[in-house]
Amino acid sequence: MTRREPTFFDQEARLAFWMLFPTFTVVLAFVIFPVIWNLWLSLKAVSLGDLRGVSLFEFNMTLENYRKVFGDPEFGTVLLTTLIYTTAGSVLSILLGLMAALLVHGEFPGRSMLRGLFISPYIAPVVAVTFTWSFILDPQLGVLNWLAVDKGLLAQPIPFLSQRWWDLDLLGVRVRVPMALTSVILFEGWRYFPFAFLFILARLQAIPDELYQAASVDGATPFQRFFHITLPQLSAVLSTLFLFRFIWTFNKFDDIFLLTRGQAGTKVLTIRVYDYAFGEFNIGASSAVAMILFGVLSVFLLVYFRWIAKEE
Amino acid sequence: MSRERLEKTIIQILRVMGLLVFIAIVAFPFYWMMVSSFRSLGEILLKPANLGLDIRKINLHAYYEVLFQHGFLRYICNSVYVSVVTVVLSVTLATVGGYAVTRLRFRGREFMSYSILLIYMFPAIVLVIPLYVMFSRMGFRDSINLLILVYLAQTLPVALYMLRSYFQTLPPEIEHAGLIDGCSRFSVIWRIIIPLSAPGLASVALYTFMIAWNEFLFAFMFLDTPEKFTLSRGVVQLAGSVHLSKQLVMAASVMVTLPILVFFLLFERYLVRGLTAGAMKG
Amino acid sequence: MASLTLKAITKRFGQILALHGVDLHVDHGEFCVLVGPSGCGKSTLLNIIAGLIQQDEGSVLIDGQSVDRLAPRERDVAMVFQNYALYPHMTVAQNLGFGLRMRDVPKQIIREQVLETARILGIEDLLDRKPRGLSGGQRQRVAMGRALVRRPRLFLLDEPLSNLDARLRASVRLELRHLHREIQSTIVYVTHDQVEAMTLGDKVVVMRRGKVHQIGWPETIYAHPADTFVATFIGSPEMNLYRGRLLHKDDRTHFQGAGFSLDIGGLQLNLGESELEVGIRPEDIAIGHGGTPALKAKIEMISDIGSEKYIHARLGQESMTIRAPREAAFQPGQVVPLTVDPDRVHIFHEGRRISWPAGSCSSSK
Numbered sequence: 036m037t038r039r040e041p042t043f044f045d046q047e048a049r050l051a052f053w054m055l056f057p058t059f060t061v062v063l064a065f066v067i068f069p070v071i072w073n074l075w076l077s078l079k080a081v082s083l084g085d086l087r088g089v090s091l092f093e094f095n096m097t098l099e100n101y102r103k104v105f106g107d108p109e110f111g112t113v114l115l116t117t118l119i120y121t122t123a124g125s126v127l128s129i130l131l132g133l134m135a136a137l138l139v140h141g142e143f144p145g146r147s148m149l150r151g152l153f154i155s156p157y158i159a160p161v162v163a164v165t166f167t168w169s170f171i172l173d174p175q176l177g178v179l180n181w182l183a184v185d186k187g188l189l190a191q192p193i194p195f196l197s198q199r200w201w202d203l204d205l206l207g208v209r210v211r212v213p214m215a216l217t218s219v220i221l222f223e224g225w226r227y228f229p230f231a232f233l234f235i236l237a238r239l240q241a242i243p244d245e246l247y248q249a250a251s252v253d254g255a256t257p258f259q260r261f262f263h264i265t266l267p268q269l270s271a272v273l274s275t276l277f278l279f280r281f282i283w284t285f286n287k288f289d290d291i292f293l294l295t296r297g298q299a300g301t302k303v304l305t306i307r308v309y310d311y312a313f314g315e316f317n318i319g320a321s322s323a324v325a326m327i328l329f330g331v332l333s334v335f336l337l338v339y340f341r342w343i344a345k346e347e
Numbered sequence: 348m349s350r351e352r353l354e355k356t357i358i359q360i361l362r363v364m365g366l367l368v369f370i371a372i373v374a375f376p377f378y379w380m381m382v383s384s385f386r387s388l389g390e391i392l393l394k395p396a397n398l399g400l401d402i403r404k405i406n407l408h409a410y411y412e413v414l415f416q417h418g419f420l421r422y423i424c425n426s427v428y429v430s431v432v433t434v435v436l437s438v439t440l441a442t443v444g445g446y447a448v449t450r451l452r453f454r455g456r457e458f459m460s461y462s463i464l465l466i467y468m469f470p471a472i473v474l475v476i477p478l479y480v481m482f483s484r485m486g487f488r489d490s491i492n493l494l495i496l497v498y499l500a501q502t503l504p505v506a507l508y509m510l511r512s513y514f515q516t517l518p519p520e521i522e523h524a525g526l527i528d529g530c531s532r533f534s535v536i537w538r539i540i541i542p543l544s545a546p547g548l549a550s551v552a553l554y555t556f557m558i559a560w561n562e563f564l565f566a567f568m569f570l571d572t573p574e575k576f577t578l579s580r581g582v583v584q585l586a587g588s589v590h591l592s593k594q595l596v597m598a599a600s601v602m603v604t605l606p607i608l609v610f611f612l613l614f615e616r617y618l619v620r621g622l623t624a625g626a627m628k629g
Numbered sequence: 630m631a632s633l634t635l636k637a638i639t640k641r642f643g644q645i646l647a648l649h650g651v652d653l654h655v656d657h658g659e660f661c662v663l664v665g666p667s668g669c670g671k672s673t674l675l676n677i678i679a680g681l682i683q684q685d686e687g688s689v690l691i692d693g694q695s696v697d698r699l700a701p702r703e704r705d706v707a708m709v710f711q712n713y714a715l716y717p718h719m720t721v722a723q724n725l726g727f728g729l730r731m732r733d734v735p736k737q738i739i740r741e742q743v744l745e746t747a748r749i750l751g752i753e754d755l756l757d758r759k760p761r762g763l764s765g766g767q768r769q770r771v772a773m774g775r776a777l778v779r780r781p782r783l784f785l786l787d788e789p790l791s792n793l794d795a796r797l798r799a800s801v802r803l804e805l806r807h808l809h810r811e812i813q814s815t816i817v818y819v820t821h822d823q824v825e826a827m828t829l830g831d832k833v834v835v836m837r838r839g840k841v842h843q844i845g846w847p848e849t850i851y852a853h854p855a856d857t858f859v860a861t862f863i864g865s866p867e868m869n870l871y872r873g874r875l876l877h878k879d880d881r882t883h884f885q886g887a888g889f890s891l892d893i894g895g896l897q898l899n900l901g902e903s904e905l906e907v908g909i910r911p912e913d914i915a916i917g918h919g920g921t922p923a924l925k926a927k928i929e930m931i932s933d934i935g936s937e938k939y940i941h942a943r944l945g946q947e948s949m950t951i952r953a954p955r956e957a958a959f960q961p962g963q964v965v966p967l968t969v970d971p972d973r974v975h976i977f978h979e980g981r982r983i984s985w986p987a988g989s990c991s992s993s994k
Contacts, residue, residue: 054447058444070469072477073473138365151612167376178395329469527704528731
C-alpha cells in the first residue's frame with residue numbers, strides 16, 4: 036500500500052477528534068467511569084470507613100450486597116412506594132400540565148406573562164421551593180394549617196409531611212390516606228407540571244387551524260372538537276412525556292430528601308441509596324441499589340429507543 | 348342558546364376559574380417565601396396565618412443576618428463563580444463539539460450523537476456514590492473546582508445536544524461559502540457559526556446556568572467546608588441549624604431563587620426554547 | 630482562468646452510487662453546463678470540484694494539477710449557491726469582501742475591488758444593506774458578486790437562477806452570458822433546466838443517475854442525442870418516442886409501430902427484426918400530405934400557448950405531440966394527414982442512438 040498524504044478530509048476527521056476530546060474526557064471520567072465503578076463497588080463488601088484502605092481494589096467479588104438489598108424486609112414496601120410515587124407523580128404532573136396548557140393556549144393579554152409564571156416552579160432551585168412548601172405545610176408554623184384551623188375546616192393541624200397515615204371519614208367510610216406520600220406526590224405535580232405544560236403547549240400551537248375550521252364546518256361543537264381533534268393530536272406527546280417523567284421521577288432524589296428525608300412512608304429507592312451509604316455506612320449495598328435503579332433506567336431507555344423514538 | 352354557544356360559555360367560565368386557581372397555586376409559595384422573609388421571628392410565631400404584606404412593616408433584618416452572620420455573602424460568590432465558570436466552559440466545549448458532530452465527517456459520528464442523548468439521561472443519584480467514594484479516597488472531594496467538573500459533565504451532553512440541534516437548522520451552504528472564501532474550520536465557527544447561533548447559544552448558556560445554579564445533590568455530598576458552600580448547600584445548612592427562625596430560611600431561599608427567576612423573566616424566550624429543545628432532566 | 634479535468638470521479642453515499650466514473654474536460658474560458666434531473670449527481674460533482682465533498686475514486690485537476698488534497702480555500706475557486714448562502718450577519722460590502730479579507734488582502738484594495746464588482750453588477754447602492762432586506766434578484770447579484778470579486782481560477786454555479794421568478798430568470802440569463810464574454814472565465818454551471826443549459830452552455834453535459842450521458846455543444850445534443858434519455862430530456866415539448874420494428878419493403882424501410890407505419894426512406898440497417906425506438910421532435914412533423922402512404926392522426930386536444938400551438942393527437946395506439954404555427958386551425962376530433970422528413974427521424978437501438986448518415990444539421994435537400 037502506498038502511503039498517501041492526508042487530504043483535507045483526513046485532517047477534518049482528526050480535527051473532529053480534538054474538538055470532541057474535552058467533552059469525551061469529562062463525560063468518561065464523571066459519567067461512564069462512575070457507573071462501572073459503581074458496579075464494582077456493588078460486588079464488594081465496602082463500608083464508608085474502608086474508603087482509604089486497599090481492600091477497595093482487591094478482587095474478591097460477592098453477591099452479598101444484592102442478597103442484603105433484596106432480602107431486606109423493607110424492600111417490598113420501598114419498591115411499592117417508589118412505584119406509587121413515580122406513577123402518581125408523573126400522571127399528576129402531566130394532567131396539570133395539560134390543564135395549564137389548555138388554559139393558556141390561545142390569544143389573550145398577559146399570556147406570555149402567565150406562561151412565564153407557570154414555568155417558575157420548575158425554574159426555581161429545588162432547595163428554595165422544598166423549604167417553602169415545608170414551611171407552608173408545617174403543623175406548628177405553617178400558614179395552611181393555621182388558616183384551616185382558624186376557619187374551622189380542621190379540628191387540629193395536620194403534619195402533612197411527617198405523618199404516615201391520615202384516617203379520613205368519607206360519608207361513613209373510613210379511608211386511610213398515606214399522608215406524607217400524598218403530600219410529596221402533590222409537590223411533584225406542582226413542581227414538574229411546567230415540563231409537560233411547555234411540551235403540550237408547543238404541540239397545541241402546532242395543530243393547524245384548518246383542522247378546527249374543517250371540524251366546525253362539519254358541525255363539531257367545542258367539546259367535540261377537543262375530544263376528536265385536540266386529544267388525538269396530543270396522544271404522541273403525552274405518551275412520550277409520561278415515559279420521560281416516569282424515568283426521571285423514578286430516579287428523583289432531591290425533592291423527597293429535602294421534604295421528608297424519606298420518613299413517614301416516603302422512602303423510595305433513591306433515598307435507600309443514600310440511607311445505605313450514610314445511614315448504615317454500607318457503600319456496597321448502596322451501590323447495589325444504585326445498580327438496580329440503573330438497570331430499570333436502561334430497560335426504559337431501551338424501550339424508548341427501540342419503539343417510541345422510531346415511530347416519531 | 349345553541350349547543351355551540353352554550354359550550355363556549357361553559358369553556359369561558361371554566362377557563363377563567365381554572366386560570367385563577369392555577370395562578371394562586373403556582374404563585375402562592377413564591378409570595379409566601381418573599382412575605383415571610385420580610386417578617387421578624389415574632390411575627391412568624393404570633394401570626395402564622397397573616398396572609399397580607401404590610402409594606403410599612405417590611406423588615407430586612409433576616410437578609411442582614413443571613414448575609415453577614417450565616418456566611419451567605421460567601422455562598423453567593425461561590426455560586427456565581429461555579430455557575431459562571433460552568434457556563435463558559437460548557438458553552439465553549441459544546442460549541443466546538445456540537446459543531447464537530449454536526450458538520451465534520453468522522454468514524455463513529457452516529458454513535459457519538461446517539462450516546463450524547465443516552466448519557467444525559469443518566470441520573471445523578473447513580474453517579475454520586477461512586478464519585479463520592481472515588482474522590483474521598485483521592486482526598487480532594489471537598490473542592491469547588493471539582494464540583495465545576497462534575498457540573499460540566501452534567502451539562503455538556505445536554506448543551507452539546509441542544510447546540511447540535513441548533514446547528515442543524517443552519518444552512519450548510521453558508522459554511523461552504525465560508526470554506527471556499529478562505530476560512531479554516533475554526534474561523535468558520537468563529538466568524539459564521541457563532542454570530543448566526545447567538546439565540547441558540549443564549550438558550551444553552553441560560554439553561555446551563557440554571558442547572559449549575561440550582562444543583563443540590565453534588566454540592567450537598569461533596570462540600571464539607573462552609574467557606575466552599577454554594578447557595579443551595581448553604582440553604583440546607585441554614586435550614587438544619589435554625590429551628591424556628593423560618594424568616595431566615597425564607598430570606599435565604601429568596602436569595603437563591605431571585606437571580607434565576609429574574610434571568611428567566613428577562614430571557615424567557617430563550618429559556619423556553621432551551622427547555623423544550625433540550626428536554627430537560629429534572 | 631483555468632482548465633478543469635475530472636478523471637473517473639466516483640462517489641457513493643452508503644449504498645447509493647451517486648457518481649459513476651465521471652470524466653470531463655473543461656477548457657480555459659469555457660462555459661460548461663451540467664444538466665440533468667434532480668438526483669443525477671450534478672450538484673455532488675460540483676461540490677467535489679469545490680472540495681466540499683471527497684470523492685471515493687478519481688481525481689480533480691485544475692490546470693493539469695491535482696487538487697484532491699487541497700482544502701476548499703486552497704483551490705482558488707468561487708461558488709454561487711442555489712440559496713445564495715449570503716452571510717446574514719454581514720452587510721453586502723462585507724459579504725463581497727469576506728473572501729479577500731480571509732486572504733489578508735489590504736483593506737484599501739478590498740474596498741476598491743468591492744466597489745468595482747458592485748459597479749459591474751449594478752449593486753453599488755446596496756453595499757450597506759444586510760441580505761435580509763434584499764429582494765431575491767438583489768441577493769442573487771450579491772452572490773454573483775461575492776464569487777466575482779476574487780477573480781478565482783474557476784467559477785462554480787449551483788442552480789443560481791432557480792430561486793428567481795421566470796421573467797427575472799430570462800434577463801439574468803442574458804446578463805450572465807454577457808458577463809462570461811466580458812471576463813472570459815471558466816465556468817461550471819449546474820442546472821436542471823434544459824433551456825438554461827442550451828442557452829448558456831458552450832458545452833453541455835447531460836447527466837442522469839450519476840452517469841454522464843452525453844457531452845457536446847448544445848446544437849449537437851439537440852440534433853444528435855446520444856440516447857433516448859438525452860433525446861427526451863432536452864427539448865420542449867418532449868420528443869415523441871415510439872417502440873417498434875423495421876420492415877423492408879420495395880427498397881424502402883418502414884418503421885412498424887403500434888398501429889401505424891412510418892416510411893423512413895432508404896435506410897439500410899443490419900438489425901434484422903429486433904425491436905428499436907424511433908424519435909421524432911414535435912417540430913419535425915408537418916400536418917399535410919406528402920408522405921406515402923399518408924400517416925394519419927386524430928387530433929385529441931390543442932394547447933394554445935400564444936406564440937404557437939401544441940397539437941396532441943393519436944397515432945395508431947400511440948400519442949403524439951405536434952408543434953404547429955399559431956395560425957393553424959384544427960379541431961379536436963379531426964383526422965389529419967402527417968408528413969415526417971425521414972432525415973429528421975432519430976433511431977435508437979437498446980436506448981442508444983444509431984448514427985446514420987442523415988441528420989437535421991446536415992439535412993441534404
